[in-house]
Amino acid sequence: MTLWEIDIHPAAGEEDRAALRIAAAAHELGLAENLRVAAARGFLLQGAQLEATQAEKLAVELMADRVVESFVAAALSDEKLTAPPPRLARNHADSIFCVTVHPKPGVMDPVAQSALAAAADLGVPLEAVMTLRKYWFGGASEADINALSDRLLANEAIEQAVIGSLSIQQLDASRTYQVALRHVPIRQLDDEGLLRLSREGQLYLQLVEMQTIRSYFRELARDPTDVELETIAQTWSEHCSHKTLAGRIAYQDEHGERRFENMLKETIFAATQEIRKQLGSEDWCVSVFEDNAGIVRFDDHFNVAFKVETHNHPSALEPYGGANTGVGGVIRDIMGTGLGAKPICNTDVFCFAPPDAPAYSLPPGVLHPRRVMRGVVEGVRDYGNRMGIPTVNGAVFFDERYLGNPLVYCGNVGLLPHDKSFKQTQPDDLIVSIGGRTGRDGIHGATFSSAELTSHSEMLSGGAVQIGNAIEEKKVLDVLLAARDRGLFHAVTDCGAGGFSSAVGEMGEKIGAEVHLERAPLKYAGLSYTEIWISEAQERMVVAVSEEKWPQLRQLCESEGVEATAIGRFVLTGRLQLTYAGIEVANLDMKFLHKGRPPVVRQATFSPSPLLPLAPPHKLDYTDDLLKILASPNVASKEWIIRQYDHEVQGGSVIKPLVGAERDGPSDAAVLRPVLTSRRGVVIACGMNPRFGDFDPYHMAASAIDEAVRNCIAVGADPRQIAILDNFCWGDCEKPETLGSLVRAALACHDLSLAWGTPFISGKDSLNNEFSYTDAAGARQTIAIPATLLISAIGQIEDIAKCVTMDLKLPGNLLYLVGETKDELGGSHFALVNGLAGGQVPTVDAETARRTFAAMHDVIHAGLVRSCHDLSEGGLAVAAAEMAFAGGCGISIELGTATDVAVVLFSESNTRFVCEVTPESAANFELSLAGVPLTKLGKVIECDRLTISVNGKLAIDADIRTLKEAWQAPLRW
């Protein structure tokens, strides 16, 4: 069989952008100083009777854009495919290397799939297509080329780089599969054998859990099949069962010991239950900690659902694919909430190591943080934008301890009618899989994500890394919502971690299920029954459909080109029965599967560190400190990221992530109007302060909650209707002090949630975020991430016309500081840029904060505030600078007596806002805020300067353009 290749090059005179990008990236990494590059993209075509004229036709009519591109089409063996293109400048005596990068067999290649269908539509039937990228290099040694391939061109987890000509014979990932039922002899294993089985089988279960499984099968007097063992491991994984946080914990801190039967239930859930009780008939929570996402009431017709997930481990190995499928996964969570919600916006929060880390200091197996960041941003961009879901809110936080374990939080908000907010699988419903086909990709994601990463993870877990296909998911979304509105199914859930195993297991938990695994449509032949059952292939949903409605659902799916297949049935047996081609391969008691896991018992301790004094340097002028904080990557403008996300699709954008006269100021929260015929708005914000956690996780959690809520308040949200989500990313919680810090954070969540009547409605944890490797000296090293709690908030505003933004509006207006500034420089960015340790970390005064938020809402709702900005990293000085340069106006602030100038300017005390008020509104504004701390700061001025005087002396004096440039330059990539 002849394979054909079509290479697409930039036409003569057009810029070779892909080559420029590679050259720039190689330069960043310090590889091959005199590198010259040409790049092309290409397609490999396989067709039984494919002829040259047909290949040419495809090139002309489908693959190449003849206005700006040219092509080379030839049989794969043809030398002109590897010949360097004329645009690559030649030096005599230098060798040219041609490198082709293509996906490994079985890796999702959406463009190839589309090309296959489009070629058929043009009357050229093909058997298979594969996409590839090609590069020609001059001015580099073979060693350079190998380094480039490894570190820049290809990611080993999913791609293959080939130097020279390709030797592929056939494009087919199929294998032959002979069904052979496998049992795992577990009954006779001793404890050591159990642990080895857990480790080598990638089950990642603990001894007591393995022992429980052994006892269960000893009682049954048989050994488990491989798929039974996999099913149990996946159901009991940390990722799926959250057994640590929902388990027994003995917690010890300076107040003594406290024992939890179920830590989450007794802290965070308990606060929500109490709030709901207090609200009584006014309760606006609809479904909390039950479904895929938390659901709250929005208006008379609709509810909103919110979920935030993490996709850390896959993103560490393959940033693009990891983030891509992270977004795809959380969108499916929302699609599978109730009877299906319509996704209305995405949120994305990332934690990376500083992007300027020198390449040579990286431990083995770690990707450079710059590459991770680029890949993650592109992965989020490509999935969210293609799905047509605006990405409206996020944050990026940098710390060296994220080097081996970057964090990628993906959130999604959905809208669903009141009467579609609950689901109930019915006995005898068909189990129908909708969407993508099942492949060998994504094997062992659920158990893998519960393990610690090591420098060998890439080799071990390649199957856990995937690439998404957003358009497949969009197609599924389109038919799913149509089917929901026609009442065609009783229940729906997504195939996420654990694949069918998890989805069917969850939906059939209270009934029972039988699944015929050979009925699942496959991407290619040769999957074993176990692979089919646990594959986490993307873009699949499972619905429970009555026999009667099935034909209608099938017809609807067909009409939009979506595959739907009945793979089994929910039957009232209380058992999970799997068959493959008539052979029973699993038969498990649902009760054992879901309730049989032995409780995890853990110790947790926390000992507060002594308060060390922080001695700020004494000086007169702090302008330089302000410039440094503005330029620190946590504070610096994220415009490079934000603009790559479509934040306006769906047409409901009210407050965008970038605001102000030149549309480049940092908005506190996003506001959108999910129902285009209504004026009611949804407000989305987040809060996160990992640096505070190094002092006290309690105050870190309280500060994160305060930040998320005050961001909502700052744009006009009603504090009586803000719901929040927790996402705990922690290190190894088998270490008592690590778990202790988590429990302490959860206690703060409980306390503040209850004090404010701000319920948690959903949450997720990702533990074991540690990275182990052997350093050059042969010593074992472990990097644990800092305790990182993300709080996401969803607020509401009755009339979006009342919203305010953070950019200054008009010279002559007055400026006020709402809230109290305390001596809280511990963990601040002032301390960071000056290398200062110690100090008091910011705390939250819950009662004052509650009154402040209520009063702030009143003045914004009454239209007394022209602009409002919350105070966070960098304190008052940074907030004032951002308001000034976003509005294109100057500021003059005069502060009276202060003992410590640095505290006044840079303390990061919580619950504070700067408000701009017209002189006419000032009296009313002051009156309305009589009950909360209020300081008159100064005013908005015509000239382009920010000046802050303290004790009559000028402490900050800068041109707002200088400030803006300092803030914009660092991440202007």
Added chain:
Amino acid sequence: MAPKVLILRAPGTNCDEETAHAFTLAGATTARWHVNRLLEQPQQAAEFQILCFPGGFSYGDDIAAGRILGNQIEHHLADTLREFRDAGKLILGICNGFQILLKTDLLLPKDATGPQATLAANDSGKFEDRWVWLTVTGNKCVFLSGLEALELPVAHGEGKFVPRDALVLEALRANGQLVLKYAPLQRTETSPYAAIVSGGGDAPAREQAVPYPANPNGAIDDVAGLCDLTGRVFGLMPHPERFVDPTQHPNWTRGPHRDVGAGLRIFRNAIQYFL
């Protein structure tokens, strides 16, 4: 009777709902159809007065933006849509819809040498969402009737208008088809109120006189949108459906108060054409 608008969607289309909303606000009745439905029953197109290809990523924009749906139309619906246009009706392509139209013969028919123009990858090398200032040139295009200048958002990765050569560009210009162009950023420093700019004047005739990011993609001659020879088929990269409500504008909290967004005019013009 209100004109009927057919909004055609395909796998990956994602601006169909807000585009339908914009047409509804303008006074039309709308239907959102999957392209498969029109492929099965092409004669049903005759029931509509306006056909709209909304934004999104049809078929993922795999291979090239708009390519696969454009090919489908060329191979299966070319006659239907030509009849539609020749019956004096209107066709609008927004963003991905513009990309699709350019891949068909509806907007700029291919000649012996091949396609006359394309929408190539942005000079910035990435997808970008930002607001731009636009000026309207001439009065050929039905959709832009009475408009001189307006602000709209763009959100695309492949929006750089590139004519095949200078002759094509000159012909398009001479025929008055280059109807919508990116204009220089209107500085807001002099007045903190960013208003709809009135009367921006003709864009200069030089190639790409407007620098990035005002010209967000490096489009030749700053072309943001163009129409066919009849003025009834119009494609544009910016999204008028994203500015039909005043609160969609990035500076609405800075004033002055507006009743509607400027983009609504484009939809109203289309409806007005049939009244």
